[in-house]
Each structure stands twice: as C-alpha cells, then as structure tokens.
Amino acid sequence: MPGERIRLLVVDDSALMRKHLRQIFEAEGDIDLAFARNGREALEQAETFHPDVITLDVNMPELDGLSCLERLVASGCKARVVMVSSLTEAGAEVTLRALELGAVDFVPKPDGTVSLSIDRISGLLASKVRAAACARPRRVLGLRDRIRAQRHEVERRSMAGATGMAAMRAGISGLVLVGVSTGGPRTLEEILPELPATFPWPVVVAQHMPTSFTGVFARRMDSICALDVAEVDGALPLLPGRIYIGRGDADVVVQRRLNRLIVASVLPDDSLWHPSADRLVTSALEVMPAALLIGVLLTGMGNDGATAMTDLRRRGGHTVAEAESSAVVFGMPADLIRQGGAELVLPADAVARQLIAWSHQSR
Secondary structure, three states, rough: OOOEEEEEEEEEOOOOHHHHHHHHHHOOOEEEEEEOOOOHHHHHHHHHOOOOOEEEOOOOOOOOHHHHHHHHHHOOOOEEEEEEEEOHHHHHHHHHHHHOOOOOOEOOOOOOOHHHHHHHHHHHHHHHHHHHHOOOOOOOOOOHHOOOOOOOOHHHHHHHHHHHHHHHHHHOOEEEEEEEEEOOHHHHHHHHOOOOOOOOEEEEEEEEOOOOHHHHHHHHHHHOOOOOOEEOOOOEOOOOEEEEEEEOOOOEEEEEEEOOOEEEEEEEOOOOOOOOOHHHHHHHHHOOOOOEEEEEEEEOOOOHHHHHHHHHHHOEEEEEOOOOOOOEEOOHHHHHHHHOOOOEEHHHHHHHHHHHHHHHHHH
C-alpha cells in the first residue's frame, strides 16, 4: 500500500516494550497505532481498529501469541501478522508454527536492556511492518497437504538408503541454488516436499534466518521431505539428492576441496542479509559450469540473489523467479525479472515440477 497510511496493532504485555515501539512507529510518520496487552485484547482490537498489520508477541498472559493467531485466522481477520519471537530453540519452534498458521514474518525479541536492544532492531522492525502491509498471505496448509507430507515421509524412509548410494556413485550432474527471505518457510514447505526421493541433484538454500532458527527449520523440513535435509554448520560433502539449509547469521558457499565439492558455512560478508543468496550463487559459479546450475529466487523483500542469478543466466544456467501471484513479498524475484535474469517466472506450486523436468533433461 505505497502512499497509504498503515494501521498497526502492537500486541505486547510489556509496558516498556509498548512505549519503545510507540516511539519507533510514531517517528515513521505514516503509521496509525493501537495497542493491546495480551491476546484477548488483541482479538477485541482487531474487530474495532481493523489493522493492516499486527505485531504479535509470542509469550503473553491470558492468551499467548500462537493461540491468538489461531483465533485471528479462524475469525477471518485480514491483517498481516508479524511475530515477535525470542531467539531460542523454543522460540523458533513456535515461530515456525506461527508461519505455518499464516503469519507472514517475524522479528527477534530484544533481550538484555530493552532500550538498547530495541534501538538495534528499530530499522528492521519498521521495514518488516512496511513489507507485511504489502504482503500476500499464503493459504494455511490443509488436510490434503498433511496427507501429502506423510506420504513423502514414508517414501523417504523406504527409499533413502538405496537412492543415496546410487546417487553417490552417479556423481553430481547439476546443483540447485535457492535464495529466499520473507515468507520463505511456508514457500519452501510447498516446494521441497514435492521433490521425490529419486531427485538426483543437491539443493542448497540460503534462507534469511537467525542462527537459532535454521537448525530447527532444517529438522522440520527433514520430517516432511522425501530427501534428507541438513543444516550446514561447518563443511559438508555436496552429495546428490540432499537438501542443505545454510546456517543463520552466516553465509553458505560451494567450494572445491581436494577435488571434491563441498558446501560450507563461512563468516558473513558485509551484505545486508544472511545467508546471502548472491554469495551462494557467486561461489558456485567459481567452481562449477553455469550450465550445471539452477538458480531459484523466491519471496522476500530487497534484492538479494538477483544480481548473481542474472549473471548465472547470462552464462548459460537456468533461473526461476517466483511469480507475483504466489510471492508473499515480491521484492527479490521482481528484481531478478527487472534485471532480465529470469528464464522462467512460475508460481511456487510449479517450481518443483520444473526442477524435476530439468533434472530429467540433464540425464
């Protein structure tokens, strides 16, 4: 909603947090504010204030953030929800569940001295609220999706051993590089479980996330994907038919060591977002021919990955940009399209089929 005022409901049980958040958002100049101290007050405010965006604390008395979100979704509330979550494993589990329920994004809850911590993330808070105001919420996963996930899990457990050995003998015939940010967990849950256990290429994912979230997310994806999924913490051999999730707050790169391809977690560069999709793609181009690479740029604000994937396309590799019709935030894929680097523009539910088709062509 460029040029329009944003109606923001801030839900937090801490009076000090509400005070600091009021100062941050009032300084923006185009945000109308309302406040709630817990989930029950938030439900009442949602009916009367009609917010465009809700920032929702996870831990609150009377009605916690997750329970509040479930009721907001059930009531048909159209507001985009940004969760405010602690950077702990438990916080990550709750946040990923909230994203599955329909929240569009999350921000880290300040720890330590609130006044100092909130200043460090004030710019991030404002930018995420603005992105959420324009975001396209994804549908909540239903029964059909859960049955499909269970089917893939059975397939993975029955076939992974034999498939993995055959793939290791066959070697790497291609590599998929995925860049994704806001809205990514839900989008990846729609794409990666559709890759069969026989998919022959490795998939490396640069999902913008904090360190405490990516391990939890990798385990969650491993439970619903036919392929094995692992967080990249250190260096791992790049093996066919596996999915690698870059560790949060670091960068993930492809390297060649002792004539073997590996995927490694390295110190972040000076980019704004991490793991950096641009750095991932650039590193792969340094050690593999572009013709063996596929770049996939999915939902997210900003432009991370667009420049490197445009270079990949110009060198002869394949690229896919997520279509605006399915992207929660059409920033990163839009920039790839604008630069002329998108070979195909596809909705999220068509991406896996295209990856499978390209892998068959390579054979």
